[in-house]
Amino acid sequence: MWVARRFLSSVSQRSQSGLFCHPKHGSLPELELRYLQCTCCWRSQVPIAGFETLNTTLSTASEPCKEDINGPLDACYTSEQRDTILQRLNNDSMSDLASVKLLRGRKSLNIVEYRTKNGPFKTLESVVNVPLLKHKSAVIVFNAILNPVKKERKVKIQLAKFIRPEVDRSWLEETNSIVSLVCGTNKIAWAHVDRGMTTLDWRQQECPNFLNGTYMASAYLNDVSAVVSLLPSADFYIIEKSAISVQNTSLFPIMAHMRAVEAMLFALLEPKYSAPESNIPPRVLNMMRTAVGRHFGLMVGESRTSGAQTVRLLMTESVTQKLPRINFPEELLVKYRNYFQMGSRRGGEELCDALLQAVAFYELLSESSS
Template sequence: MLGSLRVALAAFCGYRSHRGKHLMRPCLVASLQQHLVHYSHTVEGMDNPKEVDSVVHDVDGNIEKSYTPQQRAIILQLLNTATESQLGCVKQLQGEKSASIVQFREQHGPFQDLNALRKVKHFQPNFIQKTCDSILRLTRRIEQNVIARFLKPDVPLHRLQAAESVVSIVFGLKKFAWVHVDRTMTVRDWQEQDCCCFLKGKHVPELYLEDISSVVSKLPQADFYILEKPSLTLQKTALFPAVLHMRTVEAMLYCLLNPQLAEGSGHRVFSMARNTVGKHFKIMLAESRTSGVEVVERLINEAVLVPKPRVNFTPEIIKQYRHHLQPRGQNRHEEMCDTLLQAIAFYELSFF
């Protein structure tokens, strides 16, 4: 059991976001979470750990009293077996903090209890408690009752964390774009298509079905399909045709991509609000979302220049799109850029 946990820890690798935060790849986070949960459920004579939010921190400085015996065992196992780079994947243990833990272990041996962390350079009680809470939160996020609040309809977070790949879809009045991203944050396919029948005539059903079925037939197989939730409302009657169009396309995608829903297999098509992605990438202006083209350009350049980029692209995709996207003009490919940002937000909100 302990050996399997060490294997999961050895698989750690990190990458940095555009804001400089050290993140773990989704596949590795999920692996670690599974092993931590398994460890927490197999500690002899102990109940399941309490939720992190229910922990009452002791005010007299005895950190041990803030956690159950099982929680202490989980935390100590991680602190005593992880390497410096692996420890750096925990939010509070980046930079010198992880190096200090490893140095202490080398000089004094493994930590015997949580209070021993106070002997580590720059480790104060409040900081230690935040670090311990972060470690325990890895186990909590895989529990069955945690709902992904950023998607509709509601879905347990653990279902999303088990996904091998997703297809992110964004459609407009004349275009339909999609991107296929796997759990290693690698872009496998990225395309857009003009839909010539959209908004022709009075929303003729058979024309819509022809266009949308043509696109769906080209989509890669994936565990989930994430749609951008239409942001248009009926506050202005002039927008009614556009709103009707967006809702029609959305409804058809839910039907065509959920063929086994009636058999009880569960939803595999979900909608994510456009502003959720905008807030995640900090491209909001007041209550409106701005263009994400420049963010995507930066992500592509990082994939070429940075050793551990936020997102990986296949060589063919880099060659095709690195100098193809334009932040201004008619060839901005906004829908394509939006699909990529939505896929990244999906993974990062699911795991971090």
């Protein structure tokens, strides 16, 4: 037994060769020495290499860059990872970039504008020159590109659940064009869109008698009739159905206003027949406001946020992409290009809602048919 002890001790003391020599430059990291008790004599200890250190070093090398790192960004990633990140940042469209964490909204637009002006990104460090993209947020974006989060499959919304009254699907599928109408507190906006997803008309009309004075029915009728006289001909007129609760007493005047305008639009737009005919569909339909909000991801709880940013994105895609979600004629792009900017006081919410309702109608109809 003493021979075995002496042999193991002599091996541990050798520094010229063997498992316990110091690594050369460029090799694996130096391993710390641990001690192994001899099974025959518990007083004797034999030093061994700490392989836990090696495992820890190798496992941490593949982890994503930490957000609080202060060193150069390029040194934090491998060459393959850098190529993957730069390829997406240099080639993705604005809508594709918006799917990456932290790049939804203005940041994706800033990236496209920066690379258009200065050329493609050559290093990760150059990305921090993009407005609103600083060191920490850039690291989060890079890690999100390398480790994308799998999104859950979107549940399809059945068209019949938010279109009232119920209409046979075949009539909706044969639609050539619709006019989407949204009523506000002092105006009515509409968007005329055909089945080819081209915007034919898009505007709004001021209604000075809305919520003014004693809510005179004749004054309301004059304003609504003036709007109806300007509406283009279409197969269906889709009127937004607001989601104001009857139990919310503070908003009761607004709800009464919306219902009055909605009833007048139904009465003025629905054709009059001497006898009801079952083979003729209703011309005027309601579409739930909350359903449109969920389709575009604008809902926060039970409340719907502004759709101005979504409309700006749709307008940009109509120019930059070959197959945009909706097409705009040049005169409408010129007219409304600065209309939906942040902080604008032009009151374009009704215009946004009318357009989004038309897009949601066609897209949900297509999804429910597939």
